[in-house]
Every structure is written in C-alpha cells, then in structure tokens.
Amino acid sequence: MGSLSTDMIENNPAAFPVNPLDPEEFRRQGHMVIDFLADYYREVGKYPVRSQVEPGYLHKCIPESAPNQPESIETILKDVQSHIVPGLTHWQSPNYFAYFPSSGSTAGFLGEMLSTGFNIVGFNWMSSPAATELESIVMDWLGNMLKLPKSFLFSGGGGGVLQGTTCEAILCTLTAARDKMLHKIGRDQIGKLVVYGSDQTHCALQKAAQIAGIHPANFRAVQTFKFDSFGLSPVELKKQVEADVAAGLVPLFLCATVGTTSSTAVDFLPGLCKVAAEYGMWVHVDAAYAGSACICPEFRHFIDGVEDADSFSFNAHKWFFTTLDCCCLWVKNPNALIQALSTNPEYLKNKATESKQVVDYKDWQIALSRRFRSLKLWLVLRSYGVANLRNFLRSHVKMAKVFEGLISLDARFEVVVPRYFATVCFRLVCSSDELNGGNEDVNEVNNEINKRLLEMINASGNIYMTHAVMGGIYVIRFAVGATLTEESHVRDAWKLVQHHANLFVALKAQGLKIV
Numbered sequence: 001m002g003s004l005s006t007d008m009i010e011n012n013p014a015a016f017p018v019n020p021l022d023p024e025e026f027r028r029q030g031h032m033v034i035d036f037l038a039d040y041y042r043e044v045g046k047y048p049v050r051s052q053v054e055p056g057y058l059h060k061c062i063p064e065s066a067p068n069q070p071e072s073i074e075t076i077l078k079d080v081q082s083h084i085v086p087g088l089t090h091w092q093s094p095n096y097f098a099y100f101p102s103s104g105s106t107a108g109f110l111g112e113m114l115s116t117g118f119n120i121v122g123f124n125w126m127s128s129p130a131a132t133e134l135e136s137i138v139m140d141w142l143g144n145m146l147k148l149p150k151s152f153l154f155s156g157g158g159g160g161v162l163q164g165t166t167c168e169a170i171l172c173t174l175t176a177a178r179d180k181m182l183h184k185i186g187r188d189q190i191g192k193l194v195v196y197g198s199d200q201t202h203c204a205l206q207k208a209a210q211i212a213g214i215h216p217a218n219f220r221a222v223q224t225f226k227f228d229s230f231g232l233s234p235v236e237l238k239k240q241v242e243a244d245v246a247a248g249l250v251p252l253f254l255c256a257t258v259g260t261t262s263s264t265a266v267d268f269l270p271g272l273c274k275v276a277a278e279y280g281m282w283v284h285v286d287a288a289y290a291g292s293a294c295i296c297p298e299f300r301h302f303i304d305g306v307e308d309a310d311s312f313s314f315n316a317h318k319w320f321f322t323t324l325d326c327c328c329l330w331v332k333n334p335n336a337l338i339q340a341l342s343t344n345p346e347y348l349k350n351k352a353t354e355s356k357q358v359v360d361y362k363d364w365q366i367a368l369s370r371r372f373r374s375l376k377l378w379l380v381l382r383s384y385g386v387a388n389l390r391n392f393l394r395s396h397v398k399m400a401k402v403f404e405g406l407i408s409l410d411a412r413f414e415v416v417v418p419r420y421f422a423t424v425c426f427r428l429v430c431s432s433d434e435l436n437g438g439n440e441d442v443n444e445v446n447n448e449i450n451k452r453l454l455e456m457i458n459a460s461g462n463i464y465m466t467h468a469v470m471g472g473i474y475v476i477r478f479a480v481g482a483t484l485t486e487e488s489h490v491r492d493a494w495k496l497v498q499h500h501a502n503l504f505v506a507l508k509a510q511g512l513k514i515v
Contacts, residue, residue, distance in 0.1 A: 111377070258291065
C-alpha cells in the first residue's frame with residue numbers, strides 16, 4: 001500500500017502539470033535531444049569504439065525501481081551521458097570497422113523522427129493510406145535503381161515490402177515456399193523438405209528453417225572452398241541435391257548470398273538458379289550487405305542471374321545511410337507470401353481491402369503491426385539523390401582499396417580472399433622458422449596469433465574490427481562503411497595494426513614464444 005502523499009498525488013489530476021504530448025514541451029525537449037545527439041556525432045571519434053565496461057556495470061548505476069515522481073529531461077540526459085554512453089559500442093564512429101556498417105545520415109535520422117512522430121500503425125491500407133502507397137512507390141524506385149527485372153516490381157506484377165531485418169525476409173519467403181510446396185505434395189510431407197545454403201550463409205537461414213518447421217536433419221550447409229573464394233558452387237549444390245532426392249527427400253529452398261558475412265563472398269547466381277529450377281526450388285538472394293553497392297553500374301554484375309530467382313533482399317540499414325531497421329525485400333509472386341501469411345479477422349475487414357485494389361502489408365510479413373519505414377528511405381533517396389549515393393558507396397570502396405594496398409606493402413601480412421566491395425579480410429602470417437622452429441601446426445599457431453592481435457587492437461579502444469574463420473583460417477575483417485570515416489581514419493587504423501604486429505616481432509626477437 002502506498003503512502004498517503006503518494007496516494008494523494010496519484011489520485012490528483014492536477015499533480016500532472018504537463019500533458020505527455022504537450023506540443024511546446026515536445027518542442028523544448030526535442031531541441032535538447034537533437035543538440036545532445038549533434039554533440040555526440042561531433043565527438044564520437046573520441047570515444048573508445050568498443051565499449052570498455054564489464055558485464056553488470058549498469059546495475060551499479062541505476063536504481064532498483066522506477067521513480068514514483070517525474071524527473072526532468074535535463075537529469076535524464078545527464079544520466080544518458082554518464083551511464084549509457086560508456087556502455088555503447090559506437091557504430092557511428094569513424095573508427096568503426098567491425099561486422100558490417102550501420103551507416104547513418106541526417107536524412108535517415110530525420111525520416112525516422114518523422115515516422116516515430118506520426119506513430120501510425122500501418123498494418124493495412126486503410127490504417128494509413130500514405131504509408132502503404134509510399135512504401136510501394138519507394139520500393140519500385142529502389143528496384144529500378146538496382147535494375148531488378150520488372151517481374152520484381154509492382155509495375156510488373158511483383159512487389160516490394162520493407163521488413164525489419166533479413167532474418168524476417170528469409171523467414172517470410174521460406175514460409176511462402178514451404179506452403180506452396182506442401183500444397184502440391186501434402187502437408188503431412190513437411191518432414192521431407194530440405195533447405196539449402198552454404199557454410200558461409202548467414203545463420204538467419206538456419207533459424208528461419210527451425211521456425212518454419214523444417215526438420216533439423218534437413219538443413220544443408222554446403223561446403224565452400226578457398227579456390228572458389230568461398231562462394232557456393234553449383235556443382236557442389238547439385239551433388240547434395242541429387243543425394244537428397246535419391247534418399248526420397250524434397251528440395252525446397254535455396255538461399256544464395258551476394259556478399260557473405262564472413263568474407264563478402266559471392267555465390268554464382270546463374271548456375272545456382274539453374275540447379276534450383278531443375279528441382280523446383282524457391283531461390284532467395286540475400287544481398288543484405290552488398291546489395292547497396294549494386295546501384296552502381298560497376299557492381300551491378302554481382303547480382304546477374306537474379307532474374308531467375310524468386311525473391312531478393314538487401315538491408316538499407318547496413319550500407320545505405322538509412323537507420324535500423326529497414327530491410328528491402330522484393331518477390332516475383334506476392335500471392336505466395338499472402339497465401340502463407342495472411343489473416344482476415346472481422347475487426348480488420350474494410351471496403352478498400354475487399355476491393356482488391358490496395359496492398360495490405362500485414363499479409364507480407366510476420367507481425368500485424370508495422371512501422372512507417374518507407375518515410376526514412378524516401379528522405380534518404382530525395383535528400384542525397386542517386387548520383388550522390390553512388391559516390392558515397394564508391395568512396396568507401398576506395399578507402400578499402402587503400403587499406404588493401406597498405407597491407408600489400410608489408411610482407412608479414414596477406415589478404416586472404418578477394419576484396420569485392422569495402423571489406424578486407426587479412427591476417428598476419430608467420431612461417432615455421434619464425435615460430436621458433438616448433439612442431440606445432442603452423443596454421444593453428446597463426447590463427448592464435450591473429451586472435452591475440454585482434455583482441456589487443458580492440459582492447460585499445462582506438463578502432464574496432466571483428467573476425468571470421470573460413471576453411472580453418474582465422475582472418476581479421478576490416479569493413480569500411482561508417483558515414484563519418486575518411487581516408488585518414490583508414491591509414492591510422494593500419495598504423496595501429498602494424499604497431500601491435502611489431503610487438504609480436506619484438507617478442508620473437510627476444511626468443512620468447514608468442515602464443
């Protein structure tokens with residue numbers, strides 16, 4: 001039971017001096033938050049890129065229960081600066097080279113702010129016609145920029161939808177493929193369906209297969225090889241599919257990737273689509289990272305063959321200056337999605353839907369509710385224009401080339417796989433003689449050296465990179481794409497890598513084991 005004073009306040013409407021959505025208070029606080037973020041972006045390069053806190057740090061800073069009385073925005077922002085910012089890994093830092101970029105922009109941020117401000121719930125056309133129609137228009141705009149076949153556009157009988165992430169896009173298309181196939185062979189045959197990717201395919205595919213009810217034993221991660229630059233080979237795929245068919249299984253779904261997470265490898269779409277067509281498989285092309293670059297004519301060839309796929313997606317929130325979340329998905333056959341994902345309860349029935357003249361995006365996704373994502377993408381496209389967007393992307397590729405060139409000047413390092421876009425995979429290499437002539441496996445020792453090297457670099461806080469393992473080789477990934485990154489940051493990053501590599505050389509010169 002609360003105290004007398006608490007009860008009096010809670011039951012007295014006059015105790016709330018300001019409406020939670022008072023326009024003038026919104027204006028005042030909004031200016032403060034914008035100023036806070038502008039200062040953050042100005043200073044973000046000075047923060048340790050990877051957070052330096054220990055697990056559980058925030059419990060020591062924040063009370064155990066929510067405040068009973070209001071606190072001022074000034075007090076809250078002070079706590080954000082003191083307690084939250086130290087626990088952030090700064091994805092917008094110009095020294096961020098980890099994972100893949102989450103490139104922001106003024107237009108992307110302001111579009112997000114408009115979307116959040118309107119706060120509509122656009123599950124169908126009737127709930128906010130502008131949200132649905134703008135999404136359809138923007139997806140056709142973007143499809144034309146990518147030179148997607150007309151069959152993927154609304155103007156050609158297909159269509160595009162904005163999902164939250166690639167995980168959702170793959171799950172939706174896999175579910176559509178599953179239901180389409182089970183309609184032919186019977187729902188009791190679900191245990192025979194097989195899903196294919198490579199050992200480089202994003203883990204989102206395996207998760208989608210689990211959720212969609214595919215038997216865990218029927219998930220195939222086809223092996224890739226260094227001589228193919230770790231791209232999925234049509235020959236290897238066909239071997240696996242033939243073996244599955246011979247075992248009485250039913251090939252269902254292939255996820256081909258343009259720009260894998262580990263190394264940005266590119267699967268050979270034309271040959272893979274040909275194999276899939278022989279067996280009636282749905283082909284989804286996951287270009288989550290590299291799809292952005294394909295608006296540039298010189299990179300468009302990486303998605304050659306997409307005309308024979310069933311669906312295609314890329315993440316505008318990775319390398320397209322649009323804030324999280326914003327995954328662009330196109331399908332040739334929207335009805336396959338609708339039949340698998342639609343519901344039609346009485347409380348959502350309306351004349352527009354019944355007219356069959358509108359798109360109800362609730363039937364193109366997992367959830368019912370959806371955000372007004374197209375607004376921020378529209379602002380990005382209009383604020384920067386196609387020519388500038390292409391040049392932004394090219395500048396990142398150019399900086400990655402600079403980093404690659406610096407590596408080539410130091411004989412101690414090697415680039416492990418081809419650089420197609422703006423990510424460089426490299427490692428420090430020590431020979432058996434350099435490793436004190438030990439009997440240890442040279443590759444394993446080099447893997448451990450690079451693992452230690454990466455951790456030392458990241459612990460410094462000056463830059464942040466991540467790793468991957470391909471064909472048993474541990475590589476350090478250097479992914480350029482943060483909006484604020486300039487060539488000077490790339491050159492400084494390389495100097496830092498060399499500095500820490502020199503420490504290993506010094507240890508070796510002293511006759512000490514380095515792992």
